Structures are given as structure tokens and as C-alpha cells.
Amino acid sequence: MKKIINRTDDVLTEMLDGLTYAHDELVARVNETGIITRVQHEAGKVGLVSGGGSGHEPAHAGFVGKGMLNAAVCGEVFTSPTPDQILEAIKLADQGSGVFLIIKNYSGDVMNFEMAKDLAEMEGIAVESVIVDDDIAVEDSTYTAGRRGVAGTVLVHKILGAAADQGRTLADIKQLAEALVPRVKTLGVALSGATVPGVGHPGFVLEEDEIEFGVGIHGEPGYERTKLQTSRMLAKEIVGKLKKEVQWTAGDHVALLVNGLGATPLMEQYIFMNDVKALMAEEGLIVAFKKVGNVMTAIDMAGLSLTLLSLTDDWLDLLHYPVQTIAW
Amino acid sequence: MKKIINRTDDVLTEMLDGLTYAHDELVARVNETGIITRVQHEAGKVGLVSGGGSGHEPAHAGFVGKGMLNAAVCGEVFTSPTPDQILEAIKLADQGSGVFLIIKNYSGDVMNFEMAKDLAEMEGIAVESVIVDDDIAVEDSTYTAGRRGVAGTVLVHKILGAAADQGRTLADIKQLAEALVPRVKTLGVALSGATVPGVGHPGFVLEEDEIEFGVGIHGEPGYERTKLQTSRMLAKEIVGKLKKEVQWTAGDHVALLVNGLGATPLMEQYIFMNDVKALMAEEGLIVAFKKVGNVMTAIDMAGLSLTLLSLTDDWLDLLHYPVQTIAW
Numbered sequence: 001m002k003k004i005i006n007r008t009d010d011v012l013t014e015m016l017d018g019l020t021y022a023h024d025e026l027v028a029r030v031n032e033t034g035i036i037t038r039v040q041h042e043a044g045k046v047g048l049v050s051g052g053g054s055g056h057e058p059a060h061a062g063f064v065g066k067g068m069l070n071a072a073v074c075g076e077v078f079t080s081p082t083p084d085q086i087l088e089a090i091k092l093a094d095q096g097s098g099v100f101l102i103i104k105n106y107s108g109d110v111m112n113f114e115m116a117k118d119l120a121e122m123e124g125i126a127v128e129s130v131i132v133d134d135d136i137a138v139e140d141s142t143y144t145a146g147r148r149g150v151a152g153t154v155l156v157h158k159i160l161g162a163a164a165d166q167g168r169t170l171a172d173i174k175q176l177a178e179a180l181v182p183r184v185k186t187l188g189v190a191l192s193g194a195t196v197p198g199v200g201h202p203g204f205v206l207e208e209d210e211i212e213f214g215v216g217i218h219g220e221p222g223y224e225r226t227k228l229q230t231s232r233m234l235a236k237e238i239v240g241k242l243k244k245e246v247q248w249t250a251g252d253h254v255a256l257l258v259n260g261l262g263a264t265p266l267m268e269q270y271i272f273m274n275d276v277k278a279l280m281a282e283e284g285l286i287v288a289f290k291k292v293g294n295v296m297t298a299i300d301m302a303g304l305s306l307t308l309l310s311l312t313d314d315w316l317d318l319l320h321y322p323v324q325t326i327a328w
Numbered sequence: 329m330k331k332i333i334n335r336t337d338d339v340l341t342e343m344l345d346g347l348t349y350a351h352d353e354l355v356a357r358v359n360e361t362g363i364i365t366r367v368q369h370e371a372g373k374v375g376l377v378s379g380g381g382s383g384h385e386p387a388h389a390g391f392v393g394k395g396m397l398n399a400a401v402c403g404e405v406f407t408s409p410t411p412d413q414i415l416e417a418i419k420l421a422d423q424g425s426g427v428f429l430i431i432k433n434y435s436g437d438v439m440n441f442e443m444a445k446d447l448a449e450m451e452g453i454a455v456e457s458v459i460v461d462d463d464i465a466v467e468d469s470t471y472t473a474g475r476r477g478v479a480g481t482v483l484v485h486k487i488l489g490a491a492a493d494q495g496r497t498l499a500d501i502k503q504l505a506e507a508l509v510p511r512v513k514t515l516g517v518a519l520s521g522a523t524v525p526g527v528g529h530p531g532f533v534l535e536e537d538e539i540e541f542g543v544g545i546h547g548e549p550g551y552e553r554t555k556l557q558t559s560r561m562l563a564k565e566i567v568g569k570l571k572k573e574v575q576w577t578a579g580d581h582v583a584l585l586v587n588g589l590g591a592t593p594l595m596e597q598y599i600f601m602n603d604v605k606a607l608m609a610e611e612g613l614i615v616a617f618k619k620v621g622n623v624m625t626a627i628d629m630a631g632l633s634l635t636l637l638s639l640t641d642d643w644l645d646l647l648h649y650p651v652q653t654i655a656w
Contacts, residue, residue: 002536004519004631005599014603015598016598022586022619057594264628265591266622267333267343270347275342277349297594
């Protein structure tokens with residue numbers, strides 16, 4: 001394992017300390033916990049909390065700040081945070097109007113976030129939540145019943161964060177989330193596995209000319225191993241699968257996110273986006289919002305994913321709403 | 329070679345098309361050239377132009393926008409752009425108050441940018457320039473007489489870009505650049521080589537337990553190959569070398585940039601920053617500005633660099649000055 005780290009046991013704590021040192025004008029770490037919180041919350045607004053295992057940087061701590069999350073709860077690498085830490089984050093995020101939890105669909109996260117929700121409600125805090133399951137690759141998976149939550153989660157952070165900043169109520173945000181999540185769809189392709197520091201070797205190994213479609217952000221199996229293909233063919237496969245799922249029609253307005261999985265340079269992400277562009281034109285879709293970069297990584301996995309969000313209502317405005325975060 | 333690309337000959341053009349598609353609210357590509365320019369320039373202000381070979385994304389196109397560059401000239405991967413393209417960029421950037429060129433110190437870039445400067449002056453445009461040579465690793469190198477220009481160049485973009493946006497004159501910007509560049513120092517460490525698409529294999533190969541200090545952003549040799557070490561030891565080596573060069577004293581104000589070289593996850597960059605933090609405290613330096621992320625990459629090289637800028641005058645304000653770019 002070739003990584004710039006110290007003791008593998010210290011990866012989480014040292015990473016969070018480095019992150020908060022680098023961005024102390026925006027975020028702070030709560031004591032020795034995995035909680036990264038805004039330096040300043042705003043009274044009266046609904047608080048947004050997300051999180052999960054670490055190893056997906058900049059998610060989720062990179063999206064803490066005005067206009068997005070109030071706090072991110074960071075578990076050990078690829079491991080759900082504990083309910084007591086999530087509860088503490090909920091308390092911090094509560095500014096008198098309740099707290100909304102954005103949970104990626106992994107069994108551990110769902111269990112622990114829901115337990116924290118129950119505990120917070122017993123303490124009199126109004127809490128609502130949504131489970132994001134945007135990955136269309138497979139049903140059920142190594143750590144998941146149903147579909148996995150992946151890069152599309154960041155678009156959920158963005159849109160709900162803007163709504164919260166506008167002062168919408170907890171009930172409004174819950175309603176928005178329930179309309180939003182079913183319209184966020186993602187599919188990825190991996191060129192290599194990810195190495196968890198505490199494990200020391202890649203979770204899976206692909207041959208030099210081999211790729212895998214639909215791999216999860218913890219290296220969970222995808223739906224097909226095949227030979228390396230051109231960017232154009234990768235885009236065709238992924239857009240084709242998204243089309244089957246979304247069943248769009250020409251003229252629909254969509255948002256696109258090309259997400260690098262950690263080790264894939266921007267060069268490749270932009271080339272892929274250029275191929276997606278051509279397919280969007282063929283389909284007659286109006287691409288009203290685009291983003292390219294590493295937002296939800298899988299440590300040092302090579303590969304990328306494409307997220308497509310079918311826009312409606314004022315979602316485009318919410319995507320463009322200004323934020324103050326490390327990584328949006 | 330495992331990359332998400334189509335034909336290797338099309339890498340540059342497809343990457344630029346993908347980039348401008350993704351960010352068409354900020355930048356545009358000039359016809360089929362390697363010139364990425366602001367969508368909107370501001371009359372009367374000095375125009376800033378930078379560029380060089382591609383493969384360092386987000387540099388330099390990611391730093392085009394209000395408050396930073398007016399245009400970036402993107403050559404083929406690791407290859408200087410041609411004088412005629414640089415000349416065209418100068419003409420575009422000229423808003424009546426002259427143009428300032430920020431050139432990384434590589435023989436090809438220096439020659440071509442200076443040729444373009446001469447041509448522009450013959451057409452009546454006032455042009456000044458600075459050569460950035462922040463890499464303290466080695467004197468003279470594969471493509472360089474003197475020291476190489478690397479990640480610190482982006483801090484030069486930032487500070488001069490803010491000065492230009494404030495309406496300072498070409499002469500003022502020249503003076504600022506000449507004070508600034510000698511105070512920007514960078515040193516890096518590589519964990520792997522970079523693969524140029526047209527070449528198809530890494531420029532150099534390191535063993536599984538081997539690293540190299542001082543490698544250039546095109547894979548030029550560094551000053552020492554050694555065994556993989558902890559992040560703490562890497563930070564100690566790099567900060568130690570920077571200290572010998574800068575000869576700071578306790579109480580000095582500095583800016584820090586931890587720059588990922590392409591394949592190194594934020595996790596490792598933050599851990600490294602945390603180790604730098606401890607050393608800065610030992611040295612009694614006041615770290616007034618910090619940045620972490622991939623700003624000047626070497627395609628898919630694993631590794632990172634640390635840039636230290638000794639602050640003076642109002643440079644901190646210029647670093648904090650608002651910008652509208654893809655990647656700052």
C-alpha cells in the first residue's frame with residue numbers, strides 16, 4: 001500500500017484535523033469526534049445533517065457551510081458513524097426549526113441515522129429524513145438492501161441546502177426531498193479498486209485491459225466486467241442505462257454531474273463529459289446545469305460516474321443558489 | 329494504458345470541448361484553438377494570460393475568470409503552445425491597458441511566450457511578463473534552464489489577477505510580480521509516474537515501496553529516490569528544504585498550498601497538511617492562508633507538493649479577493 005499517511009488507525013482523526021485546519025474560516029471539528037460543523041449556524045432555519053463512512057472526500061465535510069449542510073458526521077473509512085455522534089450533530093444543527101437528515105442507502109447508515117433520529121425526537125427535536133438511493137447499477141448489494149446512495153447525494157445536499165437557507169419549513173423540505181430523490185439517478189464505471197488504509201490492498205483487482213460497470217463507492221460489485229473501451233462507448237453504455245431508467249423525452253430539462261472516483265484526472269472527466277454532451281444532443285435533452293469533478297470519491301479508485309437529475313419546479317434555481325463550502 | 333479517452337490525438341480538443349461545455353457560463357474556447365478565454369472581459373483593465381502544456385488540469389484553464397486570468401493557452405499534453413496561439417490570446421486579453429504574461433519556467437514556454445510578446449508589441453500592444461520558477465528541487469532540468477515553474481504559479485495567477493481586477497496598471501503589476509515570484513517556493517514528492525496518453529506508459533516507474541522527492545510536473549527527475557515514509561517524515565523533509573531556501577523567522581506570515589498531483593486523494597492531502605501544521609507551529613510561523621487540493625497536476629501522477637509563500641504588503645487581501653473561476 002502506497003499512501004501518504006501515518007498510522008492507519010490515525011487516518012480519520014488526522015484527515016479531519018488537516019481539513020479543519022485548512023478551512024477554519026468555514027468549518028470546525030467538534031472535539032475529537034467525527035463531526036464537522038459550520039463555524040456559524042443561522043437561527044431559525046432548518047438544520048441539514050448528512051454523513052457516513054469516510055473515504056469519499058470531499059463528501060460530506062466538503063459540503064458543510066451556508067447554503068448546504070450544517071454538519072457532516074464522518075465515520076471511520078467505509079464505516080457508518082455511530083448513533084451518538086449523529087445525535088450530537090443533530091443537536092448542533094438544530095436552530096429551533098428542526099433537523100433534516102440526508103442518508104445514503106447503506107444498511108449501517110440507515111440504522112444508525114434512524115436510531116439517532118429517534119433519540120433526538122425523544123429529546124424534543126423535530127427530525128425528518130430522506131434515504132438517497134440514486135445508483136441504478138444493481139438492486140441489493142454488499143452493504144445495502146435496495147439501491148446504493150452515491151454521487152447524486154451531493155445534488156440532494158445542494159438543493160435541500162438551498163431550500164433550508166431560504167427559510168423553508170421542515171415539512172416543506174421533507175416534501176421537496178421526496179420529490180427530488182426519485183429523480184436523481186447515477187451510474188459509474190471503475191478502472192481500478194480502492195485501497196482502504198486499514199486493509200492495505202485493493203478491495204478488488206481489474207486486469208490492465210478490464211473495467212467494471214456499476215461498481216459501488218466502497219468497491220461493491222457492479223453488473224458487468226468487460227474490456228476497456230473508448231470514452232465514447234462508456235458514455236453510450238451509461239447514458240443508455242440511465243435512459244431506460246428515467247425514460248426521458250426530448251425537451252426535458254436535466255442537470256448532469258460527472259464525478260471522479262478519486263484517481264481519475266480531470267482530463268478524462270472532461271473528455272467523458274464531451275461524449276455525454278453529444279449523446280444529450282442526440283436525445284434532445286436541455287442540459288441546464290453541469291458539474292465535473294471529484295465530489296463523491298472512493299478513496300483512490302480510478303473511474304467516474306454520471307448523475308442525471310430530471311429538473312422540475314425551481315430546482316435549477318436551487319442548484320445555482322450561492323453557497324459557502326469547501327468543495328461545491 | 330488505462331484511461332477514459334478516445335483517440336490519443338483527440339485528447340486535447342475533446343478535453344477543452346468538455347471543459348467549456350461544462351462551464352460555459354464562465355469560459356469559452358476560441359474556435360478550434362487551445363485558447364480558453366473569459367466569456368466577458370472588463371474594459372480598461374490589464375489582461376492576464378498564462379498557459380503551457382496540458383495535463384496539469386485544472387491549471388491553467390480552471391483559473392480563467394474575473395479576478396484571475398483573462399485567457400489560458402493550452403498546448404498539447406506536456407508541450408508548449410505555439411507563439412501564434414499565444415499571440416491570439418494576448419489580443420483577446422488586451423482591453424486597452426496592456427497584457428501581462430505569467431510563464432512557467434520551461435525552455436519551450438519561455439521561448440514561445442516571449443516570441444508572442446514581441447509579435448504583440450509590434451502590433452502596438454503593451455506586454456509585460458514574469459517567469460515563475462518556484463520549484464526548489466533542482467537547478468536546471470530536462471526541459472528547463474534554472475528552476476522549474478510548478479504549483480506556486482497558481483498563487484501568482486491569484487495575486488496578480490486580483491491586482492489587475494482592482495485596476496492596477498501594467499507597470500504596477502510588473503513590479504508586484506517581480507516582488508512576488510522570488511517569495512513563492514514549492515517542493516513535491518512523487519509516488520508514481522504520469523502516463524502521457526500519446527506515449528502510453530508512465531514516464532518513470534517507482535517500486536511499490538519507493539518514492540522520489542523533487543520530481544517535476546512532467547516527471548522530470550527529482551533529487552532523491554528513497555523508501556516510502558510516513559506523511560510526517562515527508563512533511564519534515566519538504567518543510568526542512570523550504571526552510572533552508574526561505575530562511576524564515578518566527579512570526580513571519582505565510583500562505584500554504586498543498587497541491588495534489590492528480591491521483592492522490594484528498595484524504596492523503598489533508599493528512600499531509602495536518603503534519604505541515606505541526607511543523608509550522610514548531611517554527612512559529614503565522615499561516616494566514618491555506619489551500620488544499622489538485623490545482624497543478626501531472627496527469628495521473630500520485631504525490632503532492634507544498635508551496636510556501638512569504639507574505640508581505642497586501643498580498644493576503646489579494647489572495648482572499650473574490651474570483652469567478654472553475655477551480656480556485
